[in-house]
Amino acid sequence: MSRNRDKSEDKPKRSAYDKALGLLARREHSRRELQLKLRQGGYVGDEASSALDRLGEQNYQDDDRFGEMLVRSRASQGYGPLRLRAELKSHGLSDARIRQLLDEADVDWVASAVTQLRRRYGAKAVTDPAERVRRAQFLLRRGFPAATVRDLTHAEVDELADESD
Structure with missing residues (x-):
């Protein structure tokens, strides 16, 4: 045995x-x-x-360094600031530190959202309202603010209107 x-x-x-x-x-x-x-x-x-x-x-574990690494990593993966805020909060970082990390992040959130839309759906303009909603939901799930999502999903519609003039 x-x-x-x-x-x-x-x-x-x-x-x-x-x-x-x-x-x-x-x-x-x-x-x-x-x-x-x-x-x-x-x-x-x-x-x-x-x-x-x-x-x-001994500086082997540092929540500030962890937060900086997480923001860099997730932002490069195409996640938005709301998703990052929630993830950092789940790791026990303070609201003030989270705000500071997101402010210091060298990320153009609108450009990141545009990149995610293009990567997922291509550059084709959308006329179907249901498709616009799908795209908006995609960006919201990735953690982009509603105002940014609204601007981008309407921007595609506006670009289509400009093309038809």
Whole structure:
């Protein structure tokens, strides 16, 4: 029977610090995200908190750096500011910091929305109201503000009217 033992029983359990450091070696994580992963791994209480504090003091874990990375990454994937705000909030960043990150982001949100529309639907103008609604819903799901979506979906209609003159 001893041959069928789980091999994990042979190894001593890693410290919370080592576990979190291993996660950070792969990619940036928010403090909240690391806390959740440590809790799921069976690390609770003071051990997890002190490990996260130590990682922060050593500058291995930094919510500001994580936020900057997330904004860059998601914006390059074509997501809008509302989606980014929600994701950053879910990682425990403060509203003030989220506002600052989005303000400092070097992103033209309107151009990004246009790029997403063209990538998904091409450059063809739309006359069908149902198709305009589909396109607007697509942009809203990606996290672009309603005013931007309204302007862009109507802009395509206006361009069609200009072509027919």
